[in-house]
Amino acid sequence: xxxxxxxxxxxxxxxxxxxxxxxxxxxxxxxxxxxxxxxxxxxxxxxxxxxxxxxxxxxxxxxxxxxxxxxxxxxxxxxxxxxxxxxxxxxxxxxxxxxxxxxxxxxxxxxxxxxxxxxxxxxxxxxxxxxxxxxxxxxxxxxxxxxxxxxxxxxxxxxxxxxxxxxxxxxxxxxxxxxxxxxxxxxxxxxxxxxxxxxxxxxxxxxxxxxxxxxxxxxxxxxxxxxxxxxxxxxxxxxxxxxxxxxxxxxxxxxxxxxxxxxxxxxxxxxxxxxxxxxxxxxxxxxxxxxxxxxxxxxxxxxxxxxxxxxxxxxxxxxxxxxxxxxxxxxxxxxxxxxxxxxxxxxxxxxxxxxxxxxxxxxxxxxxxxxxxxxxxxxxxxxxxxxxxxxxxxxxxxxxxxxxxxxxxxxxxxxxxxxxxxxxxxxxxxxxxxxxxxxxxxxxxxxxxxxxxxxxxxxxxxxxxxxxxxxxxxxxxxxxxxxxxxxxxxxxxxxx
Numbered sequence: 001x002x003x004x005x006x007x008x009x010x011x012x013x014x015x016x017x018x019x020x021x022x023x024x025x026x027x028x029x030x031x032x033x034x035x036x037x038x039x040x041x042x043x044x045x046x047x048x049x050x051x052x053x054x055x056x057x058x059x060x061x062x063x064x065x066x067x068x069x070x071x072x073x074x075x076x077x078x079x080x081x082x083x084x085x086x087x088x089x090x091x092x093x094x095x096x097x098x099x100x101x102x103x104x105x106x107x108x109x110x111x112x113x114x115x116x117x118x119x120x121x122x123x124x125x126x127x128x129x130x131x132x133x134x135x136x137x138x139x140x141x142x143x144x145x146x147x148x149x150x151x152x153x154x155x156x157x158x159x160x161x162x163x164x165x166x167x168x169x170x171x172x173x174x175x176x177x178x179x180x181x182x183x184x185x186x187x188x189x190x191x192x193x194x195x196x197x198x199x200x201x202x203x204x205x206x207x208x209x210x211x212x213x214x215x216x217x218x219x220x221x222x223x224x225x226x227x228x229x230x231x232x233x234x235x236x237x238x239x240x241x242x243x244x245x246x247x248x249x250x251x252x253x254x255x256x257x258x259x260x261x262x263x264x265x266x267x268x269x270x271x272x273x274x275x276x277x278x279x280x281x282x283x284x285x286x287x288x289x290x291x292x293x294x295x296x297x298x299x300x301x302x303x304x305x306x307x308x309x310x311x312x313x314x315x316x317x318x319x320x321x322x323x324x325x326x327x328x329x330x331x332x333x334x335x336x337x338x339x340x341x342x343x344x345x346x347x348x349x350x351x352x353x354x355x356x357x358x359x360x361x362x363x364x365x366x367x368x369x370x371x372x373x374x375x376x377x378x379x380x381x382x383x384x385x386x387x388x389x390x391x392x393x394x395x396x397x398x399x400x401x402x403x404x405x406x407x408x409x410x411x412x413x414x415x416x417x418x419x420x421x422x423x424x425x426x427x428x429x430x431x432x433x434x435x436x437x438x439x440x441x442x443x444x445x446x447x448x449x450x451x452x453x454x455x456x457x458x459x460x461x462x463x464x465x466x467x468x469x470x471x472x473x474x475x476x477x478x479x480x481x482x483x484x485x486x487x488x489x490x491x492x493x494x495x496x
Contacts, residue, residue, distance in 0.1 A: 112139030236343025
């Protein structure tokens with residue numbers, strides 16, 4: 001029941017949203033259910049520390065024959081981060097998303113995304129991982145297109161097409177795996193491959209297809225084009241939700257598959273992952289530096305930032321994987337809050353074009369400080385969470401003797417700082433262009449919940465940097481388990 005609740009809570013809200021017509025009740029229920037999801041995810045932390053893993057065999061069917069739900073330390077860390085992002089963006093949306101969109105199903109489809117993400121993080125077999133990917137895709141496609149504006153429709157079509165291609169690769173890989181091994185349970189697949197390494201050559205087509213699917217979902221080079229073409233088109237509250245969750249599920253899946261299957265051919269996969277991660281960092285940060293739309297800059301930086309987590313995985317050490325996990329958590333907080341600040345500016349100024357903005361710090365110091373914390377955490381400045389995340393990656397890279405990739409990471413960090421300073425100077429510091437003033441809505445829209453959620457996120461970013469050690473310890477324990485797949489196999493399948 002401890003894992004079922006992560007699926008039942010969002011599903012229960014979806015059912016209630018269909019039955020209840022009053023928008024105000026739907027809004028309150030959304031906050032209530034998002035809070036319950038957060039508390040439930042939080043309660044899993046002591047369970048995995050005590051039991052190490054939580055395994056549920058549905059219907060009494062033992063693995064590998066039934067549907068298995070599994071939560072280890074990696075899953076629980078991601079579930080907690082997802083729950084924080086979802087709760088914050090749900091509250092933020094009460095003022096940042098217009099009433100028409102909320103009436104049309106904003107919360108309904110948001111909870112569809114939550115159910116898909118939670119399901120992906122606890123799926124114990126590759127077919128159900130695919131199913132939850134599809135739940136996530138369909139919900140996110142409708143949410144990104146909700147409102148029907150021209151820019152939204154253009155962005156949502158690009159988003160859908162590339163993600164459908166990803167789904168096609170995924171399901172093709174699933175079919176090939178089942179055809180070759182007769183099983184889809186991840187623990188069972190890992191056991192079979194470990195016992196029969198001679199099967200690897202015939203499994204490579206399936207593994208490559210699934211790797212490409214995860215790379216598309218994670219927006220890695222060269223499969224990233226859908227993200228900057230679509231993330232700036234929906235309301236900023238939607239973009240913040242997407243930035244915090246969707247690409248991170250792709251990277252989570254990559255970590256899970258690498259540590260269960262791909263490590264058997266480490267020389268090939270390590271090099272490929274390091275190259276793709278390095279290119280993602282470089283291309284993402286250079287593309288961001290040339291943009292003048294607030295959200296486009298942040299969107300390109302998603303590509304650059306996931307590259308950091310991927311190169312840390314490519315180091316393939318306990319220190320590297322722990323750094324990747326910590327960095328994912330930091331990025332989920334910092335990137336989401338940067339988009340929340342962008343949403344407030346859009347809400348009050350009516351534009352996110354850097355050339356028409358200015359003097360925001362003078363008009364609202366608190367929002368300037370909130371952006372400063374988020375942006376410079378992304379840039380890796382102490383004592384914020386981004387500094388700790390990048391330090392762990394640099395340290396792991398040196399220990400793994402990957403000096404070239406480590407230098408690239410340091411180099412990209414300087415350009416990330418440049419982009420953040422650019423936004424700060426253009427939006428918050430420079431004098432407002434008098435010939436390009438965009439009138440703000442009158443009267444000024446309410447924003448107390450928007451401000452509250454952003455303040456909470458900023459506090460978490462600072463706390464994750466200042467009190468990082470307990471989180472690092474948890475990430476290292478998660479990485480140690482991931483580096484020992486026999487432990488996962490034994491917990492799921494039992495001792496053989």
